[in-house]
Amino acid sequence: SYSVSMKFSIAVMPGDGIGNEVVPEGLKVLKRAIEVSGEPVELELTDYKVGAQRYHETGETLTDEELESLREHDAIFFGACGDPSVPSGVLERGVILKMRFGLGHAVNLRPSKLFAGVTSPLAEPGKIDFVVVREGTEGSYTGSGGSVRTDTPQEVATEVSVNTWYGVERAVRDAFARAQARNKKLTYVHKHNVMVHAGHLWRRVVEKVGQEFPEVAVNYEHTDACTIYMVTNPERYDVIVTDNLFGDILTDLAAAVTGGIGLAASGNLNVEGTAPSLFEPIHGSAPDIAGQQIADPTASILSGALMASHLGLETVAKAIETAVEADLAERDGTKRSTAEVGDAIAARLG
Amino acid sequence: SYSVSMKFSIAVMPGDGIGNEVVPEGLKVLKRAIEVSGEPVELELTDYKVGAQRYHETGETLTDEELESLREHDAIFFGACGDPSVPSGVLERGVILKMRFGLGHAVNLRPSKLFAGVTSPLAEPGKIDFVVVREGTEGSYTGSGGSVRTDTPQEVATEVSVNTWYGVERAVRDAFARAQARNKKLTYVHKHNVMVHAGHLWRRVVEKVGQEFPEVAVNYEHTDACTIYMVTNPERYDVIVTDNLFGDILTDLAAAVTGGIGLAASGNLNVEGTAPSLFEPIHGSAPDIAGQQIADPTASILSGALMASHLGLETVAKAIETAVEADLAERDGTKRSTAEVGDAIAARLG
Ligand SMILES: CC(C)[C@H](C(=O)O)[C@@H](O)C(=O)O
Ligand SMILES: CC(C)[C@H](C(=O)O)[C@@H](O)C(=O)O
Numbered sequence: 206s207y208s209v210s211m212k213f214s215i216a217v218m219p220g221d222g223i224g225n226e227v228v229p230e231g232l233k234v235l236k237r238a239i240e241v242s243g244e245p246v247e248l249e250l251t252d253y254k255v256g257a258q259r260y261h262e263t264g265e266t267l268t269d270e271e272l273e274s275l276r277e278h279d280a281i282f283f284g285a286c287g288d289p290s291v292p293s294g295v296l297e298r299g300v301i302l303k304m305r306f307g308l309g310h311a312v313n314l315r316p317s318k319l320f321a322g323v324t325s326p327l328a329e330p331g332k333i334d335f336v337v338v339r340e341g342t343e344g345s346y347t348g349s350g351g352s353v354r355t356d357t358p359q360e361v362a363t364e365v366s367v368n369t370w371y372g373v374e375r376a377v378r379d380a381f382a383r384a385q386a387r388n389k390k391l392t393y394v395h396k397h398n399v400m401v402h403a404g405h406l407w408r409r410v411v412e413k414v415g416q417e418f419p420e421v422a423v424n425y426e427h428t429d430a431c432t433i434y435m436v437t438n439p440e441r442y443d444v445i446v447t448d449n450l451f452g453d454i455l456t457d458l459a460a461a462v463t464g465g466i467g468l469a470a471s472g473n474l475n476v477e478g479t480a481p482s483l484f485e486p487i488h489g490s491a492p493d494i495a496g497q498q499i500a501d502p503t504a505s506i507l508s509g510a511l512m513a514s515h516l517g518l519e520t521v522a523k524a525i526e527t528a529v530e531a532d533l534a535e536r537d538g539t540k541r542s543t544a545e546v547g548d549a550i551a552a553r554l555g
Numbered sequence: 556s557y558s559v560s561m562k563f564s565i566a567v568m569p570g571d572g573i574g575n576e577v578v579p580e581g582l583k584v585l586k587r588a589i590e591v592s593g594e595p596v597e598l599e600l601t602d603y604k605v606g607a608q609r610y611h612e613t614g615e616t617l618t619d620e621e622l623e624s625l626r627e628h629d630a631i632f633f634g635a636c637g638d639p640s641v642p643s644g645v646l647e648r649g650v651i652l653k654m655r656f657g658l659g660h661a662v663n664l665r666p667s668k669l670f671a672g673v674t675s676p677l678a679e680p681g682k683i684d685f686v687v688v689r690e691g692t693e694g695s696y697t698g699s700g701g702s703v704r705t706d707t708p709q710e711v712a713t714e715v716s717v718n719t720w721y722g723v724e725r726a727v728r729d730a731f732a733r734a735q736a737r738n739k740k741l742t743y744v745h746k747h748n749v750m751v752h753a754g755h756l757w758r759r760v761v762e763k764v765g766q767e768f769p770e771v772a773v774n775y776e777h778t779d780a781c782t783i784y785m786v787t788n789p790e791r792y793d794v795i796v797t798d799n800l801f802g803d804i805l806t807d808l809a810a811a812v813t814g815g816i817g818l819a820a821s822g823n824l825n826v827e828g829t830a831p832s833l834f835e836p837i838h839g840s841a842p843d844i845a846g847q848q849i850a851d852p853t854a855s856i857l858s859g860a861l862m863a864s865h866l867g868l869e870t871v872a873k874a875i876e877t878a879v880e881a882d883l884a885e886r887d888g889t890k891r892s893t894a895e896v897g898d899a900i901a902a903r904l905g
Contacts, residue, residue: 287748293758294751302749326786328678345716350752360720362756366695370710396800398637399652401644402700406712429807436676436786436811450746454804457779461786 210245213516216278216481220300221256222490223500223543224284230502230547231282234528235509237551238521246518251278255300256490257288266299272307276480280512281308283485284505288492298348305341308480310473311375313341313449314511315456315487317439322534323464327436333463335442336387338380339452341473343372344403346449368403368448373410379476380446381418390443391415391423394431394451407448432458439463460487467501468533470508472515484512498542503529506550528553560595563866566628566831570650571606572840573850573893574634580897581632581855584878585863587901588871596868601628605650606840607638616649622657626830630862631658633835634855638842648698655691658830660823661725663691663799664861665806665837667789672884673814677786683813685792686737688730689802691823693722694753696799718753718798723760729826730796731768740793741765741773744781744801757798782808789813810837817851818883820858822865834862848892853879856900878903 219228232250239246253275255267275281281304286296304310319325319333345366352362377393384391393411397404408425415423426434428451434441435458447455460469466488473483486504494500506529514522528550541549569578582600589596603625605617625631631654636646654660669675669683695716702712727743734741743761747754758775765773776784778801784791785808797805810819816838823833836854844850856879864872878900891899 293748293754297748298751324678326678328674328676345746346749348751350715350750352752352756354720356759358720358724360756362718362752364716364718364750364753365700366714366716368712368714370704370708374708396695396803398643398647399696399800399803400700400714401648401698402702402712403714404643406702406710409706429804432782432804432808433811433816436808437815450749453746453749453779454782458782458786458808461783465787466783 210247212247212249213279214249214251214277216253216275216281217250218253218255218281219284220286220490221288222285222492222495224286224490226498226500226543227486227502227505228282228284230543231505231509233547234506234525234551235513237554238513238524241554242520242524244518244520256286256296257291260291260296266296267303272303275304275308278481280481280516281483282509282512283483285486285488285490287490302346304483305473308483309475309477310341310483311372311476312379312474313339313452314472314474315339315459316470317459317463319463320530320533322536323468325462325464327462330462331440333439336383336444337452337456337459338376338383338444338446339456340372340376340449343367343369344449366403368406370406370410373407374414375476377410377414377446380444381414381421384421384444385418388443389421391421392426392442392445393423394426394428394445394447394455396428398427403448431455435459436462456487466504468503468507470504470511472511474515482515484508498544500543502543502547506547524554560597562597562599563629564599564601564627566603566625566631567600568603568605568631569634570636570840571638572635572842572845574636574840576848576850576893577836577852577855578632578634580852580893581859583897584856584875584901585859587904588863588874591904592871592874594868594870606636606646607641610641610646616646617653622653625654625658628831630831630866631833632859632862633833635836635838635840637840652696654833655823658833659825659827660691660833661722661826662729662824663689663802664822664824665689665809666820667809667813669813670880670883672886673818675812675814677812680812681790683789686733686794687802687806687809688726688733688794688796689806690722690726690799693717693719694799716753718756720756720760723757724764725826727760727764727796730794731764731771734771734794735768738793739771741771742776742792742795743773744776744778744795744797744805746778748777781805785809786812806837816854818853818857820854820861822861824865832865834858848894850893852893852897856897874904
């Protein structure tokens with residue numbers, strides 16, 4: 206059945222620093238793409254204020270009530286969080302990870318593509334077009350661990366990576382399905398020669414789930430080896446699946462080889478559809494360049510495309526990507542403000 | 556007091572795969588460099604057989620008795636260990652990590668230098684010349700952790716990163732001393748916004764030890780950010796200090812940007828001098844190319860130079876480095892066998 210008008214409720218959370226400059230451009234382009242598509246889609250935007258300023262004023266990061274109210278939305282459009290004035294970890298744990306864990310963002314999806322016209326720091330980049338499926342809710346990100354005899358020469362601090370069959374399977378299954386729909390190649394990355402407990406769980410899950418996807422060719426790489434191939438032979442990858450920490454590291458590296466984190470979008474996906482997914486640039490708040498309208502909003506704009514696709518608006522998503530590709534292909538080093546880049550991409554939508 | 560003749564006792568452990576091809580070249584060049592130097596130095600070599608073949612024949616990796624007898628030597632010259640026929644982790648834990656942990660190899664030292672004439676996969680490599688001081692005896696490498704409800708949908712596997720003030724301080728102090736002797740820049744790399752327990756220990760140790768090195772400028776980078784700079788701006792680094800797992804990943808990446816792991820040497824250093832240090836290429840056993848005399852022995856040869864320097868034979872070390880640099884500068888793509896590369900470098904010593 207087809208409804209005459211679709212209304213999507215989006216939580217908008219610009220956060221800190223350049224988050225406040227790029228998110229408006231992401232929304233500008235998304236709105237324009239919907240308008241031009243002629244689809245009967247309405248966006249209802251609700252602002253959420255999180256980040257350093259609020260933390261300093263109120264001591265709050267993201268309250269439990271807000272986390273609950275976020276569940277009412279169809280998706281979350283996020284900017285960035287973090288500021289040197291706030292102790293390391295407070296906003297990360299209190300906002301970003303609180304949402305990823307609380308809303309069951311099992312898959313942190315990070316496409317890596319070298320667009321035409323984009324300069325890679327690699328000497329001879331081939332065709333780079335892969336996606337990383339990073340597990341999003343466990344591993345070294347749980348905060349599990351602690352320290353004893355703190356601040357003495359006898360201090361011991363532990364950090365526990367927690368891995369469950371349930372959590373790993375959610376990510377691995379998603380990755381297999383993506384590989385099946387793409388070029389049928391899945392690389393799983395771990396360090397199972399050293400981290401034997403978690404590594405062997407990952408291996409057994411990949412073997413088990415793989416039986417359901419006989420067409421997908423699977424190979425394994427150690428994380429350290431993967432970083433080498435990422436710079437010498439990135440065209441080998443189609444879909445990569447890996448744990449939370451390795452995924453964090455590898456996707457920043459992947460962004461670097463495909464022209465920089467100014468272009469890298471991501472989706473934190475609740476794969477069961479039991480809570481809204483979140484879309485964000487993989488870059489951070491970049492306090493050093495914030496407030497100057499010099500940040501590149503492309504990653505936020507592409508995050509808007511990922512969100513559109515997630516909401517089923519494939520035409521809208523495709524139109525945004527096409528407009529971004531066209532803009533990238535013609536960048537010639539001329540300085541444009543953050544808003545000018547957004548305007549230019551919006552204008553290409555017709 | 557000066558002794559007329561110095562005898563160094565070296566444990567030689569080629570291991571698996573190309574380890575058996577590169578170690579003889581490393582020794583060939585080292586012996587020649589000593590000969591040419593005119594220094595009254597004698598090497599006494601003792602072979603140790605470890606690796607896949609022995610494991611299959613006897614079930615043994617490296618026995619406790621052998622670990623004890625290794626202590627009698629002045630240094631260990633290692634090749635590589637690992638073979639697909641042996642379950643992942645067995646040789647790593649049973650040989651490599653057994654030595655690193657048992658002999659207190661607090662510092663895993665990994666120089667990264669882009670030599671003249673070497674092609675980097677980077678488009679515009681600047682001057683790359685830094686060393687990574689990777690903590691070598693703890694972090695995610697302890698094997699601590701386990702799994703419950705193994706092989707069921709309710710499985711939970713943990714991997715515990717263990718960090719002690721004692722262990723971190725050993726590595727950090729070594730890194731500060733190296734920075735002091737080099738360009739007085741130390742970058743410490745962690746992920747303390749997420750791994751708060753271990754991260755904060757690292758931060759406090761760096762702050763405390765840093766007070767003894769007021770001339771060294773210290774900065775912090777998240778591991779993910781560091782991988783970006785490693786490809787976009789590697790000339791920023793002088794000395795990097797980081798934990799065992801991050802160091803594993805970053806040094807393979809560093810090797811890639813400086814021309815490949817065929818060139819990257821390392822030393823596993825007992826900084827207190829209570830047990831012998833170990834020198835090895837950072838590459839593995841490469842079973843796919845083993846036995847064909849096509850492996851590049853340069854990393855083993857440079858590991859020989861690191862060993863010479865560690866034994867106080869600075870002239871010998873410098874001579875090897877110079878010979879390697881000269882060979883690298885003139886490589887023109889002509890195929891040479893592993894032994895031919897060793898011969899060519901040995902010949903340059905005069
Ligand atoms: C800000 C930080 C908590 C986050 C992470 O480590 O996941 C960021 O690096 C990312 O990749 O989204
Ligand atoms: C073989 C493996 C145990 C080892 C490590 O992870 O340390 C290797 O990758 C290295 O870097 O020396």
